[in-house]
Amino acid sequence: xxxxxxxxxxxxxxxxxxxxxxxxxxxxxxxxxxxxxxxxxxxxxxxxxxxxxxxxxxxxxxxxxxxxxxxxxxxxxxxxxxxxxxxxxxxxxxxxxxxxxxxxxxx
Amino acid sequence: xxxxxxxxxxxxxxxxxxxxxxxxxxxxxxxxxxxxxxxxxxxxxxxxxxxxxxxxxxxxxxxxxxxxxxxxxxxxxxxxxxxxxxxxxxxxxxxxxxxxxxxxxxxxxxxxxxxxxxxxxxxxxxxxxxxxxxxxxxxxxxxxxxxxxxxxxxxxxxxxxxxxxxxxxxxxxxxxxxxxxxxxxxxxxxxxxxxxxxxxxxxxxxxxxxxxxxxxxxxxxxxxxxxxxxxxxxxxxxxxxxxxxxxxxxxxxxxxxxxxxxxxxxxxxxxxxxxxxxxxxxxxxxxxxxxxxxxxxxxxxxxxxxxxxxxxxxxxxxxxxxxxxxxxxxxxxxxxxxxxxxxxxxxxxxxxxxxxxxxxxxxxxxxxxxxxxxxxxxxxxxxxxxxxxxxxxxxxxxxxxxxxxxxxxxxxxxxxxxxxxxxxxxxxxxxxxxxxxxxxxxxx
Numbered sequence: 093x094x095x096x097x098x099x100x101x102x103x104x105x106x107x108x109x110x111x112x113x114x115x116x117x118x119x120x121x122x123x124x125x126x127x128x129x130x131x132x133x134x135x136x137x138x139x140x141x142x143x144x145x146x147x148x149x150x151x152x153x154x155x156x157x158x159x160x161x162x163x164x165x166x167x168x169x170x171x172x173x174x175x176x177x178x179x180x181x182x183x184x185x186x187x188x189x190x191x192x193x194x195x196x197x198x199x
Numbered sequence: 200x201x202x203x204x205x206x207x208x209x210x211x212x213x214x215x216x217x218x219x220x221x222x223x224x225x226x227x228x229x230x231x232x233x234x235x236x237x238x239x240x241x242x243x244x245x246x247x248x249x250x251x252x253x254x255x256x257x258x259x260x261x262x263x264x265x266x267x268x269x270x271x272x273x274x275x276x277x278x279x280x281x282x283x284x285x286x287x288x289x290x291x292x293x294x295x296x297x298x299x300x301x302x303x304x305x306x307x308x309x310x311x312x313x314x315x316x317x318x319x320x321x322x323x324x325x326x327x328x329x330x331x332x333x334x335x336x337x338x339x340x341x342x343x344x345x346x347x348x349x350x351x352x353x354x355x356x357x358x359x360x361x362x363x364x365x366x367x368x369x370x371x372x373x374x375x376x377x378x379x380x381x382x383x384x385x386x387x388x389x390x391x392x393x394x395x396x397x398x399x400x401x402x403x404x405x406x407x408x409x410x411x412x413x414x415x416x417x418x419x420x421x422x423x424x425x426x427x428x429x430x431x432x433x434x435x436x437x438x439x440x441x442x443x444x445x446x447x448x449x450x451x452x453x454x455x456x457x458x459x460x461x462x463x464x465x466x467x468x469x470x471x472x473x474x475x476x477x478x479x480x481x482x483x484x485x486x487x488x489x490x491x492x493x494x495x496x497x498x499x500x501x502x503x504x505x506x507x508x509x510x511x512x513x514x515x516x517x518x519x520x521x522x523x524x525x526x527x528x529x530x531x532x533x534x535x536x537x538x539x540x541x542x543x544x545x546x547x548x549x550x551x552x553x554x555x556x557x558x559x560x561x562x563x564x565x566x567x568x569x570x571x572x573x574x575x576x577x578x579x580x581x582x583x584x585x586x587x588x589x590x591x592x593x594x595x596x597x598x599x600x601x602x603x604x605x606x607x608x609x610x611x612x613x614x615x616x617x618x619x620x621x622x623x624x625x626x627x628x629x630x631x632x633x634x635x636x637x638x639x640x641x642x643x
Binding site for chain 1: 202203204207208211212215216218219220222223225227229230234235237240241243246248249250251252253254255256257260261265267268271274275278280285289291349350352353354356357358360361363364367368369370403434436439440441443508626627
């Protein structure tokens with residue numbers, strides 16, 4: 093089940109599909125950038141400073157931030173895609189309904 | 200990694216650590232900027248472009264991920280700054296050690312790894328013995344102080360980094376990744392399985408929605424909502440969430456049932472939520488409901504989730520003086536307190552060890568209503584002193600708790616956020632998952 097179908101189940105009072113599609117596309121882009129940042133953190137060089145603890149803590153922090161950042165980035169990308177799919181469905185439903193009304197008017 | 204000696208200080212290569220600190224700083228800065236932008240983009244209702252329950256749910260889902268990234272970003276920048284400072288101090292020590300070693304070598308003195316200098320042949324030169332001994336003592340002072348300083352710095356900096364990196368909590372992959380490939384929708388999309396059964400039980404104090412097959416489920420999660428949850432919109436939200444959870448579990452090969460328990464007259468406002476009266480009234484009904492679940496399916500794992508004021512209801516239902524709440528795990532979300540000062544005061548009727556956990560979203564202002572010692576409804580169940588934590592008994596340390604409180608203040612300072620309403624839609628939370636050991640317990 094896509095999370096976007098939860099949105100459909102909640103119903104909507106008002107939505108402008110084109111505007112939300114643009115926002116969702118940009119959100120997906122921002123989420124991808126967040127993933128890039130996570131990749132950069134994950135590839136930070138390991139240090140070997142005197143002492144056993146700080147270098148290890150720094151390496152662990154980089155690993156944890158990279159992993160969480162990548163996961164959160166994927167969550168946000170998926171949500172942005174779900175939103176896009178949802179508003180596309182709404183748009184299609186509006187379009188079908190409008191065609192039906194037009195057909196009725198012509199008759 | 201190396202132990203601290205004068206020689207490891209002398210030969211330390213600081214540039215990798217400097218680079219790592221720079222990467223953490225710049226990536227952290229990027230995350231905070233990206234979070235600002237994402238929050239701005241998700242304010243579609245302000246522009247009148249998308250209004251209603253679905254709009255709110257979508258905003259919460261986006262913002263919950265980016266709020267976590269934002270807190271991580273600030274922490275990452277702080278670690279970067281800490282790393283740069285640490286390296287700077289190592290370089291100061293290195294300069295002093297190199298100068299002292301240069302002097303000792305010029306005088307043919309011997310130096311132990313811990314920085315103790317002995318005069319060596321210089322002490323044998325007539326008239327030079329006392330002076331050589333004095334120089335050796337001075338150099339020993341410099342070198343051993345450098346070793347001690349670096350050892351202390353290593354431990355303290357590492358501790359600080361570990362505290363600050365606690366914002367990068369474990370996120371259960373199953374909670375959010377893969378939702379795009381899962382198959383059904385509550386309202387008619389193409390699917391290979393029938394949508395889960397949704398049953399409504401009408402009780403004298405409100406409806407209870409049961410999603411899935413309670414008799415056959417391997418686990419049953421009862422979700423108890425909070426303030427304002429007696430309205431129709433609230434039950435639509437929780438029921439949709441429950442359907443999603445059941446279908447998500449199906450896709451993972453699990454058979455679970457989820458109950459949206461609205462069987463009490465919830466406070467309609469924050470002001471009304473100061474009273475524990477509604478919770479006390481609701482507690483016996485929740486206990487009876489859970490008893491019924493246990494009788495219906497004795498083998499199922501019973502998980503009870505109390506959200507916001509719902510956590511007060513759950514806490515009252517599990518009070519020590521009472522008969523106990525049939526539950527194997529309790530999870531508190533965005534709790535203002537649970538009417539108990541510690542997890543030990545909660546009475547779970549379970550054959551297993553029982554597990555009590557508590558968490559709140561970054562920036563949830565509900566934290567203002569409670570603290571580690573007391574609150575409107577008791578001590579903060581997310582504080583280390585409460586004793587809630589992961590199934591293995593671990594929880595956050597006081598330092599991590601306080602750091603995350605700072606991050607809460609930072610996130611809460613962002614405009615137009617309502618993180619307290621985000622829990623159902625936060626992809627980082629796996630509210631119906633059990634026994635994974637990876638839930639972000641006691642985390643923020």
